[in-house]
Amino acid sequence: MYDVNILRPSSGILRTDERGRMTLNLVLIQIVNGLVLGMIYVLLAMGLSIVWGMMNIINFSHGLFFALGAYLAYTLFSVTGNFFMGMIFVPLGTAVIGMFLELTLLKRLYRLNILYQILMTFGLALIGRELIIILYGPVGKSFVPPDILSGTITLGTFFFPTYRIFLLFVSICITFGMWLFIEKTKYGSIIRAGTEDSEMVSALGINISRVFTLIFGLSMAIAGLSGVLAAPIRGVEPMMGEAILGICFAVVIIGGMGSFMGAIIGGVIVGLSQSLVTLIMPSASIIVIFLVMALILLLKPRGLLGIRD
Amino acid sequence: MSWGRLKVKFQKNASLVIMVGIFLVLPFILPYRALATEVLIFALATVAFDLLLGYTGIMMFCQASFFGSGAYITGLLIHHFQPNIFFCIGTAIAGVALLALVFGYMGTLRIGSYCVLLTLAFNELIFFIAYQWKTLTGGSDGLRNIPRPSLEIPGLFKVSLLSETRFYFFALFFFILSFVLIRKITESPFGRILQGIRENETRAQAIGYNTQLFKIAAFVIGGSFMGLAGSLYSMFMNFVDINLVAFDTSGKIVMMELIGGMGTLFGPILGAAVVTLASDIANAYWERWFLILGVVFVAFVLFARGGVWGIIENLRDWVRVPRLKDE
Numbered sequence: 001m002y003d004v005n006i007l008r009p010s011s012g013i014l015r016t017d018e019r020g021r022m023t024l025n026l027v028l029i030q031i032v033n034g035l036v037l038g039m040i041y042v043l044l045a046m047g048l049s050i051v052w053g054m055m056n057i058i059n060f061s062h063g064l065f066f067a068l069g070a071y072l073a074y075t076l077f078s079v080t081g082n083f084f085m086g087m088i089f090v091p092l093g094t095a096v097i098g099m100f101l102e103l104t105l106l107k108r109l110y111r112l113n114i115l116y117q118i119l120m121t122f123g124l125a126l127i128g129r130e131l132i133i134i135l136y137g138p139v140g141k142s143f144v145p146p147d148i149l150s151g152t153i154t155l156g157t158f159f160f161p162t163y164r165i166f167l168l169f170v171s172i173c174i175t176f177g178m179w180l181f182i183e184k185t186k187y188g189s190i191i192r193a194g195t196e197d198s199e200m201v202s203a204l205g206i207n208i209s210r211v212f213t214l215i216f217g218l219s220m221a222i223a224g225l226s227g228v229l230a231a232p233i234r235g236v237e238p239m240m241g242e243a244i245l246g247i248c249f250a251v252v253i254i255g256g257m258g259s260f261m262g263a264i265i266g267g268v269i270v271g272l273s274q275s276l277v278t279l280i281m282p283s284a285s286i287i288v289i290f291l292v293m294a295l296i297l298l299l300k301p302r303g304l305l306g307i308r309d
Numbered sequence: 310m311s312w313g314r315l316k317v318k319f320q321k322n323a324s325l326v327i328m329v330g331i332f333l334v335l336p337f338i339l340p341y342r343a344l345a346t347e348v349l350i351f352a353l354a355t356v357a358f359d360l361l362l363g364y365t366g367i368m369m370f371c372q373a374s375f376f377g378s379g380a381y382i383t384g385l386l387i388h389h390f391q392p393n394i395f396f397c398i399g400t401a402i403a404g405v406a407l408l409a410l411v412f413g414y415m416g417t418l419r420i421g422s423y424c425v426l427l428t429l430a431f432n433e434l435i436f437f438i439a440y441q442w443k444t445l446t447g448g449s450d451g452l453r454n455i456p457r458p459s460l461e462i463p464g465l466f467k468v469s470l471l472s473e474t475r476f477y478f479f480a481l482f483f484f485i486l487s488f489v490l491i492r493k494i495t496e497s498p499f500g501r502i503l504q505g506i507r508e509n510e511t512r513a514q515a516i517g518y519n520t521q522l523f524k525i526a527a528f529v530i531g532g533s534f535m536g537l538a539g540s541l542y543s544m545f546m547n548f549v550d551i552n553l554v555a556f557d558t559s560g561k562i563v564m565m566e567l568i569g570g571m572g573t574l575f576g577p578i579l580g581a582a583v584v585t586l587a588s589d590i591a592n593a594y595w596e597r598w599f600l601i602l603g604v605v606f607v608a609f610v611l612f613a614r615g616g617v618w619g620i621i622e623n624l625r626d627w628v629r630v631p632r633l634k635d636e
Contacts, residue, residue, distance in 0.1 A: 058425050249426040
């Protein structure tokens, strides 16, 4: 059965006050929750967008690597009991797996129609999901954040779960780091140039094939890391990758394909709309994402900051 | 009609005749009748998808929302009103055509891979609507209690379709009708333009065709036939599973299409048959056989992009064309 367990914007604190009114307090809490959610989407959409911009691949296995990251973190945490180790080693692991798959399988398809790369990543996503089910079973597992990050932080009259604030902090740092990397470094300029015209970049004497492998690895590392970060909020289950893939696609469409800032704006818009709609009508919280997407697409077919077709 | 022309006509339709022949005996060869019906319905959906991917070059991922919506529309009609069977099918086709019009319009706003992203996202939208609107669709439990309607033309005749054999031939009628129609479409000038768009969309635009319009038309036609398949499927199963609108169903149709052979019309039928029969056999032994299907699919993408049909054609050429002898 297709189990639906997308990131829930909030679990316990979603209540109206005694008179049944929504308080400002509640709305503010949901805004923070929306940002937390949104940042997970930002991390995923960033990788998806860079890979598309550079390599012209729509990566259907992006969700798989999110799930893989979560499962690896779960394994590492249950073996060593150290959550932070997972934050370092899991992205490395997913990057290595990603680069291996790129080198052995995807690379053979670059000369062909883009369709075959899509189909390949789709096939890989399917295989990966089945492997996860075989190894870990079809039932999801809960993942409790480490002691040091459990509990709540009080800010004036508000209190937030510590882990969510930690997640927000880490993901903002990574996003900022990625921005520095892309905008300010030599490698970043190759990425930006490759997004414009990868053929020209290769004509300038840059080994584009190696750049592709590294970009794919980087994208998979971030996807794995977002899986690690999301696991304590939502637990791990085999379908989590597929469930989040559609949302990531919506984020990329809203922000505009291939745009770094677009991924950030899109992710935040989606996270916020999802968590705020949860206050009014919880059952529509995911549907609203796709409605927002359709609306933005009708107004701006390229997405908010899209660069090219 | 001269003998020669008759011969040409026969050769042109030989594959069709062979196919009809195979389908006439299929239910009696397979272990049970219902399996043949399942092959037939998925073959219809995959052939419809072939019009989009194989002939127009549109990669999309909302097959499930077309197939599943057809199933839900029919299921809901029968569940609540039990109207005439043709009314059920017609409404399902009309409803899905409308859906395909909207998705097609949005998906073809821009050239390129956007369509894949967008259609997958729309598929999720339909899935979550079906999942959350429990009072209407039954949510994750699916829509139950869909008695199979009888084949009835008021005032003329009424035949019960409860027997699986009868329902098979009922579905076969629609399958052959759709197949011939789709083949006619691909051979028509309209179909040629679709193939032109597949080969080079920018050039088709330069010649002066409004390619978006043609792509939307392909969406609507392909979608309608998928809706028909879904409609038949809900009558066949007497139940609408939520999975019919889920990502997995889209994936299944894509796999059938590629494994069978894109752009060949007959290939997708073969693909649907191979995947459906293999899954029926393998499921009995190992629930997670999808892993094997995934590996086979990846192997086809890497080594045999023409699918099973392509392999067959290669073999035929290999047999027919006398090979050059060394020295």
